[in-house]
Amino acid sequence: MNELTKRQRQILVYIQECQRTSGVAPSMREIAEHFGFSSMTTVMDHVRLLRQKGVLENQPGRARTLRVVSPLEKFRSKVADIPLYGAIPAGLPEDQQQEAKGCVSIDIETLGFKPTARTFALEVRGDSMIGKFIVNGDVVILEHGMTPRNGDVVAALIDNESTLKTFLLNRGKPFLRAENPRYPDLIPAQELVIQGVMVGLVRKRK
Amino acid sequence: MNELTKRQRQILVYIQECQRTSGVAPSMREIAEHFGFSSMTTVMDHVRLLRQKGVLENQPGRARTLRVVSPLEKFRSKVADIPLYGAIPAGLPEDQQQEAKGCVSIDIETLGFKPTARTFALEVRGDSMIGKFIVNGDVVILEHGMTPRNGDVVAALIDNESTLKTFLLNRGKPFLRAENPRYPDLIPAQELVIQGVMVGLVRKRK
DNA sequence: GGGGTTACCGTTCAGGTGAACGGTATGAAC
DNA sequence: GTTCATACCGTTCACCTGAACGGTAACCCC
Incomplete structure (x- = not known):
C-alpha cells in the first residue's frame, strides 16, 4: 500500500x-x-x-x-557553490567569480567547512603533491586568507601560476615544500604569495 | 549603481x-x-x-x-544526494537508504558521473589504500553492480566488513590487492562479493 | 534649487490558486 | 458480488497573489 x-x-x-x-x-x-x-x-x-x-x-x-x-532528507545539509578557477593570476580572488570556469557544488557537512566568499577550487595539474596523496586531475578546495598550520597544503603563486606546496614551520620560519622527490624545493614562504589553504578535495573516476 | x-x-x-x-x-x-x-x-x-x-x-x-x-548560476549543474553508509553488511544496498547514516550531496559535473539508485558512499578506515592515494577519513563514492576495469578500486566484503581493494586482471583472472606493502594480499575475486566500484572521492581537512 | 534615486504608503482589480462539494468508471481483493 | 482503492470529471468559492494606479519623504549630486 x-x-x-x-x-x-x-x-x-x-x-x-x-x-x-x-x-x-x-x-x-x-x-x-x-x-x-x-x-x-x-x-x-x-x-x-x-x-x-x-x-x-x-x-x-x-x-x-x-x-x-x-x-x-533528514541527512541532507546545505549545499554550497564554490567557484572553480582555471588559473589564478596575481590578482587573487578579490574581483570575485568573474573569470570562474566552473562551479563545485557540495554540501557543507561532507566538506566539513562552511565556505565563505573567499573559498575557491582549483584543478590539480601534475603530480607534485603525490606525497600528500593528491594526484593529477583532483579538484582541491581552498580558502583564501586563512592562516596555514604546519603541514597544511597551500596554493602559492610561482611564475605567475598557482602551485600546490606543503606549508612547514622550520624553527619558527615558514617554508614551502613540494611533495615529490623530483622537486625537493624548500622556499622561504615570505618570497611567495599564498593564495589559499586547502580545506577539501574531490576526485572523479579517471 | x-x-x-x-x-x-x-x-x-x-x-x-x-x-x-x-x-x-x-x-x-x-x-x-x-x-x-x-x-x-x-x-x-x-x-x-x-x-x-x-x-x-x-x-x-x-x-x-x-x-x-x-x-x-551558469556553471551550476544538478546536485545528487548519495547515501553514506556506516558499514555494509551482507545484504548489499538493495534495501535502500534505510540504514544510511549520512548524505553526500555533490553536483554531477564535479563527480563526472550521474549517480543511480545503486550509488553509495563509504568512509575509509585505515590506510590500506595509500598506494592509490586514498587515506584514512576519505569518503569514497561507489557504484554497485558496475563491472570493474583493471586497476579500479572496489569495495569487497571481507569478514562481514567492507574493505577497499584494487581490482586486477592477471592473465584474464580477476584478483583483489590491498594497496599497502604491509598487506600484500592477492585474493581471487570469485571468493568475494564485490559491493561497488569507486567512482569518486571526497576529502575534508583534518 | 532641481533632478534623480531610493524607500516607503494606500488602494484597487483581475486572475491565479487551494480546497471542497458530489459524481462515475475500472480493476483487484475477498 | 460486494468492497475497496485508484483514477478520473465538473463546478463553485474564498482568498491569495501579482500588477498597477497615484502619492510622500529623504538623500545625494551637480
Missing part, C-alpha cells in the same frame, strides 16, 4: 522536474494541464495520496509549496 | 533564506509582512530594482517564482 502507483510516480517525477528546471513547484492547475486532466480534484486526489505516503509535502493554503521528500 | 543597497541586500537574503528553510520562495505579501511594510508597492519596487540589477529573477504573473540569481 505504501508503494507508489505508476501514475503517482509520474506526478512525483513531474513535480521534481519542475523544481529542477524552473526552480519553482508547479501549481495544481499546471499539473492538471501537463497530464491533460480537466479536473482539479484529480490532482488533489493524487497529491493527497502522495502526501499520505510521505513522499510529498506542502504547506496548506499557500501557492506552489509542493515539495518532494527524499528518504535522505 | 549596480551595487546593492542595504535594504536590497536584506530582502535578497530573506528570499534566499526562505528558499533554503522552507524550499519555497516567499510571496510579495510575505516579504512585506516580514519587513513590516504596509504596502505591496514597496516590495514591488525593491523586486523591480533587484531584477534590474540582475540578481533576482521571476516569472511574471505566477505565484512564488522569485529566484535569486547567483554569479555561478
Whole structure:
C-alpha cells in the first residue's frame, strides 16, 4: 500500500522536474494541464495520496509549496557553490567569480567547512603533491586568507601560476615544500604569495 | 549603481533564506509582512530594482517564482544526494537508504558521473589504500553492480566488513590487492562479493 | 534649487490558486 | 458480488497573489 502507483510516480517525477528546471513547484492547475486532466480534484486526489505516503509535502493554503521528500532528507545539509578557477593570476580572488570556469557544488557537512566568499577550487595539474596523496586531475578546495598550520597544503603563486606546496614551520620560519622527490624545493614562504589553504578535495573516476 | 543597497541586500537574503528553510520562495505579501511594510508597492519596487540589477529573477504573473540569481548560476549543474553508509553488511544496498547514516550531496559535473539508485558512499578506515592515494577519513563514492576495469578500486566484503581493494586482471583472472606493502594480499575475486566500484572521492581537512 | 534615486504608503482589480462539494468508471481483493 | 482503492470529471468559492494606479519623504549630486 505504501508503494507508489505508476501514475503517482509520474506526478512525483513531474513535480521534481519542475523544481529542477524552473526552480519553482508547479501549481495544481499546471499539473492538471501537463497530464491533460480537466479536473482539479484529480490532482488533489493524487497529491493527497502522495502526501499520505510521505513522499510529498506542502504547506496548506499557500501557492506552489509542493515539495518532494527524499528518504535522505533528514541527512541532507546545505549545499554550497564554490567557484572553480582555471588559473589564478596575481590578482587573487578579490574581483570575485568573474573569470570562474566552473562551479563545485557540495554540501557543507561532507566538506566539513562552511565556505565563505573567499573559498575557491582549483584543478590539480601534475603530480607534485603525490606525497600528500593528491594526484593529477583532483579538484582541491581552498580558502583564501586563512592562516596555514604546519603541514597544511597551500596554493602559492610561482611564475605567475598557482602551485600546490606543503606549508612547514622550520624553527619558527615558514617554508614551502613540494611533495615529490623530483622537486625537493624548500622556499622561504615570505618570497611567495599564498593564495589559499586547502580545506577539501574531490576526485572523479579517471 | 549596480551595487546593492542595504535594504536590497536584506530582502535578497530573506528570499534566499526562505528558499533554503522552507524550499519555497516567499510571496510579495510575505516579504512585506516580514519587513513590516504596509504596502505591496514597496516590495514591488525593491523586486523591480533587484531584477534590474540582475540578481533576482521571476516569472511574471505566477505565484512564488522569485529566484535569486547567483554569479555561478551558469556553471551550476544538478546536485545528487548519495547515501553514506556506516558499514555494509551482507545484504548489499538493495534495501535502500534505510540504514544510511549520512548524505553526500555533490553536483554531477564535479563527480563526472550521474549517480543511480545503486550509488553509495563509504568512509575509509585505515590506510590500506595509500598506494592509490586514498587515506584514512576519505569518503569514497561507489557504484554497485558496475563491472570493474583493471586497476579500479572496489569495495569487497571481507569478514562481514567492507574493505577497499584494487581490482586486477592477471592473465584474464580477476584478483583483489590491498594497496599497502604491509598487506600484500592477492585474493581471487570469485571468493568475494564485490559491493561497488569507486567512482569518486571526497576529502575534508583534518 | 532641481533632478534623480531610493524607500516607503494606500488602494484597487483581475486572475491565479487551494480546497471542497458530489459524481462515475475500472480493476483487484475477498 | 460486494468492497475497496485508484483514477478520473465538473463546478463553485474564498482568498491569495501579482500588477498597477497615484502619492510622500529623504538623500545625494551637480
